[in-house]
Amino acid sequence: MIDRRSIAGYDWLLFVVVILILGMGVLSIYSVTAASQARTPLYVKQIYWIILGWIVFLLMAWIDYHEIARFAYPIYALTLVLLVLVLVMGRSAQGAQRWLSLGFMNVQPSELAKISLLLVSAKYFSDYFPKKGLNLRQLLMPGGLVLLPMLLILKQPDLGTALAISSVFFSMVLVIGLRSKFLIYSSLLSLMMFPFLWQFFWSHLKDYQRERLRTFIDPTNDPTGTGYHIIQSKIAVGSGGLFGKGLFGGTQSQLKFLPESHTDFIFSVFSEEWGFVGILILFLLFFFLVLWGIEIAYKAKDVLGSLLAVGVIGLISFYFLVNVGMTLGVMPVVGVPLPLMSYGGTSMVTTMGLLGLLFNVKLRRFMLFY
Amino acid sequence: MRESYLPQEETRDLQSRIYWLFGLIILALFGLLLRAWYLQGVNGKFYLELSENNRVRVVETPPPRGLIYDRNGALLVNNVPSFTLYVVLGDMPDPASVLPRLADLVGMTPEEMTRRLTFKKEDPFFPIKVKDDLTMREVALIEGHGLDLPGVKIEAEFKRNAIHGILAAHLLGYVGEITQAQLESGTYQNIRRGGIIGQYGIEQTFDSIIRGTPGQKRIEVDALGHEIRVLEVNEPQRGDDVYLSLDLNLQKVAEEALGNQSGAIVAMDPKNGEVLAMVSHPAFNPNLLSQGASSHAWEALLKDEGRPLTNRVIQGQYPPGSTFKIVLGAALLETKEATPASRVECRGFLPFGNRNFKDWKRGGHGSVDLHRALVESCDVYFYEMGNRLGIDTISKYSHLFGLGQQTGIELASEKGGLIPSTEWKRQARKEPWYPGETLSVSIGQGYVTVTPLQQTMMINVVANQGVLHPPQLLKKIRDQETGSIQEIPASEGKHIPVSPETFRVIQNALAGVVSDPHGTATGSKSQLVSMGGKTGTAQVIGLKGGVHGKLPDKFNDHAWFVAFAPVESPKIGVTVLVENGGHGGSAAAPLAKKVIEAYLGVAPSLEPEPMTVKSPAPPPPIAVRSEG
CATH class of the missing domain: 3.40.710.10 (DD-peptidase/beta-lactamase superfamily)
Incomplete structure (x- = not known):
């Protein structure tokens, strides 16, 4: 069932890349939380999450992706139900309703939404594959499929996940292509519609989200409030210089000037302690990861596999780029984790699952019968 | 298994544009790398300075004042060590329970204690002086309860001491914290809020000679302002001694x-x-006033019909x-x-x-x-x-x-x-x-x-x-530095x-x-x-x-x-x-x-x-x- 050649190739290198990125994350979490007196230090917990992540990776790689895609629509329906439920009776944290209590555990349906949108988009586009690019009519159905959960997630509100979901859709659309005539018309139309869309978008944001966008444009506007994150993060990264301040040497993170240092701002911690050289190495590793994914998408057996791979790359890249952009002060603070590095089980398990799905596509590319 | 057979052309159709996606991601990565270089390579020094400013606080250590002698070299005013009680409200998670216990230990009423603390509020990590001149018993009691009393600090300081007490009180005078009006007057150079200056008599007139130069302590603090460690100490310099014509x-x-x-x-x-x-x-008694008399004691002095302050x-x-x-x-x-x-x-x-x-x-x-x-x-x-x-x-x-x-x-x-x-x-x-x-x-x-x-x-x-x-x-x-007599x-x-x-x-x-x-x-x-x-x-x-x-x-x-x-x-x-x-x-x-x-x-x-x-x-x- 699994082709030996794939393991025999340079895939082991890929595992090394992923393990290295994971290691950098654990090291940075260790650095900022070593002083804490918790019984189980956070970096140890993160290692547990990584182990769980690998199990999910294997699971997602094991089951044939065609098999998984068969359940795309039921999973999608379930996601919608859960998203509605979470709005009605969800547990709220920090002003947003994202969690659903199942009695024994809490689940975050928006995480499931990422996977199910990936599956349902890939499934739909592969079933109705438009050869000469998409036109408006062909875009309506999948667009609706994406928009529905997106709006529900925006309502929670969780801007980061909503945008992440759209990134899956847009990377697929980019790869499938649009008809040139439609491309021109739609760009004109969206240009005209932009003020109204913006109005709609802005009026549906919560106050703290608007504040974040405002301070993104001018952080000094509110240096102790929302602007504080951006300013302190820039100071942390910048003060790292070329070679960084070394492990435990990052004063910004060690002395807690940097908020949320082990979760959303783990990249600032890493950059402060390892400098530009560290960033260069991390970017190189990530570049290999993307390259590996692109190759899988390129050489995939079928459209479904190719689109799944594209979606996974789009999603992980979105998280990586938006998070790094945020910590470098070139994107608003939307509160998305850095894949494979930020502390947190949800992000870890989801990311490893997505990578598993990618590997799944690779494993099945020489299969003739299924 | 689903039977939709996918011809090879379809994936080939995708392949050309997969490079678009790849290119986009590479472009974004490259842009972020440039940004990182801008922050770390180009402006690294600037941000390093900002991070230093973040973590390093400069704390002034008050100088001991110069001594006052009479014409024959008999000591009139000196400095004696004393223990001062400070409260840092920002370090006190539960003031409502800690403060009454503290008040009890130093023999104050809880009301008196709260009144002292409500008077300056701007910075929660500014240590507020609660009581001067603790007795050894009070010091021992507070140190003993150290862990139950977060945010409570005892500092060893010098207090001004007129050896003969009330003798020549009007001539020698007393010292006190610089007032807002004095700060704004511009007559006092190189002194900050909370600094001690002469407020009456010789202490006031010859303050610039007696006061001395404050020392500086560079300390590392965390984001909450807690002192982590001392980086550099610059000892304060005692003021010059004066010999009066007084016998x-x-x-x-x-x-x-x-x-x-x-x-x-x-x-x-x-x-x-x-x-x-x-x-x-x-x-x-100049010693009572130099050591920060209560508003009560002040009022009594001002209202006294014998006008002792004149x-x-x-x-x-x-x-x-x-x-x-x-x-x-x-x-x-x-x-x-x-x-x-x-x-x-x-x-x-x-x-x-x-x-x-x-x-x-x-x-x-x-x-x-x-x-x-x-x-x-x-x-x-x-x-x-x-x-x-x-x-x-x-x-x-x-x-x-x-x-x-x-x-x-x-x-x-x-x-x-x-x-x-x-x-x-x-x-x-x-x-x-x-x-x-x-x-x-x-x-x-x-x-x-x-x-x-x-x-x-x-x-x-x-x-x-x-x-x-x-x-x-x-x-x-x-002169304190050279020892020379002028x-x-x-x-x-x-x-x-x-x-x-x-x-x-x-x-x-x-x-x-x-x-x-x-x-x-x-x-x-x-x-x-x-x-x-x-x-x-x-x-x-x-x-x-x-x-x-x-x-x-x-x-x-x-x-x-x-x-x-x-x-x-x-x-x-x-x-x-x-x-x-x-x-x-x-x-x-x-x-x-x-x-x-x-x-x-x-x-x-x-x-x-x-x-x-x-x-x-x-x-x-x-x-x-x-x-x-």
Whole structure:
């Protein structure tokens, strides 16, 4: 069932890349939380999450992706139900309703939404594959499929996940292509519609989200409030210089000037302690990861596999780029984790699952019968 | 399994645009890498500085103030270690439960504690001083409860300590935290909020010499402002020591002499203006004020009817009474309005206008010349002569003798007193001067007021035969860094246009006041020293203001005595004022005698040879009293 050649190739290198990125994350979490007196230090917990992540990776790689895609629509329906439920009776944290209590555990349906949108988009586009690019009519159905959960997630509100979901859709659309005539018309139309869309978008944001966008444009506007994150993060990264301040040497993170240092701002911690050289190495590793994914998408057996791979790359890249952009002060603070590095089980398990799905596509590319 | 067969072209169709996605991601990665380079490579130094500013705080350590010595090197004011209790509210998770327990440990009420803490609120990590001068027991109790009392700090600090407490309190003064107004005034350089400066007396006047330079401590703090570790210490530098002209032993004698009475005693060296003793009673305890008295204690001091915060020597303005006759006598001889032989018939009163101006002696003194008029303090003589001189001549000579104007002593808020003139009356009262008023002024009553220090100026001029030295408090400064001593040159003497012959006559008469059996201070004649002086008895009744409130003997006259000794070559000029003391001869002159005898080394003892032997120290006055 699994082709030996794939393991025999340079895939082991890929595992090394992923393990290295994971290691950098654990090291940075260790650095900022070593002083804490918790019984189980956070970096140890993160290692547990990584182990769980690998199990999910294997699971997602094991089951044939065609098999998984068969359940795309039921999973999608379930996601919608859960998203509605979470709005009605969800547990709220920090002003947003994202969690659903199942009695024994809490689940975050928006995480499931990422996977199910990936599956349902890939499934739909592969079933109705438009050869000469998409036109408006062909875009309506999948667009609706994406928009529905997106709006529900925006309502929670969780801007980061909503945008992440759209990134899956847009990377697929980019790869499938649009008809040139439609491309021109739609760009004109969206240009005209932009003020109204913006109005709609802005009026549906919560106050703290608007504040974040405002301070993104001018952080000094509110240096102790929302602007504080951006300013302190820039100071942390910048003060790292070329070679960084070394492990435990990052004063910004060690002395807690940097908020949320082990979760959303783990990249600032890493950059402060390892400098530009560290960033260069991390970017190189990530570049290999993307390259590996692109190759899988390129050489995939079928459209479904190719689109799944594209979606996974789009999603992980979105998280990586938006998070790094945020910590470098070139994107608003939307509160998305850095894949494979930020502390947190949800992000870890989801990311490893997505990578598993990618590997799944690779494993099945020489299969003739299924 | 689903059967949709996917032809190879379809994936090929995708393949071309997969590079688009790849390209987009690479582009974004490259953009972020440029941004990182911009932050770390281009602006790395700038951000490193910002991060240093974030973590490093510069904390000032207050310098110990310079010491204050008397003229002989006896220590008057020093610094002693004390423990101060601070509360950092930002470090106190549950003030509601911690504060009452803390209050209990240091013997405060919870209300008192909260009142202290609600007063400054801007920065929760600013340590607020809650109590000074903890006892060792309190320190032990708090240290013992350390873990239960988060946000509570004990700091070892120096507190200002006047060794003799209340002695010379008005002269030495006290220190205190710089006030908002002082901060804004711009007179104080290099001092921050919370800094300690001299607020009264010597401490205030010579603050810039005594204060010293604060040290600096560079500490690393976390985002909450907690001190993590000390990076660099720059020790504070103690201020320079000062040596005053004050003579501690003489000051003790003077303080003891005045005792519980309200009043003032000043002793100066007429040759150079050095202030040897300066007493003002009632006084305050400078140590209580230097260590941050409670608002309660302050209020009590301000409301006290004895006005303990007033330095009577420079701020008390009293009518000079008969001591003023010295000025008139000199003016008479200088203006040739009278010769020493000129006589006036004193019948006990002088009719003038439509009223009789009375002499203090009912039957009168008979026919008196200037000498007798001064010795017996005949009022009628000076009514007559004062009228001849006229108010403006009296005014002119008063100013020459240092009255009615600030002496320029290096202490804050000196009062000027008042010497009236026709010009003054016209401007201040919008009235002409009435001749009858000249008669009141001639015996030191009416509008005329002077301070005890001005009186000392006057007697010094007489003692010094016309050379006036402004008062001087500082003798030398010891530089803390080099240890070198800087002597302060004596103040420049000013010759006043009065002939030595005049002073000879006046000095003779003043010696007679004490030595002549008819003299008004004959009871204070010293067996040991020759001294000259003049009594004064200033009437309180009819004074505007009525500042002496509800004291039982508030209508009693103020007693004056101004003196110098030895007559042959004066070494000391003394002024004694006893508020509501009655007669100058009985209430003030004996005190002046004590001071003079103590200074000239002829303390009241069985010592048979006066003037030649200087006893090393006067006998302890308290011991003498307990024996008696």
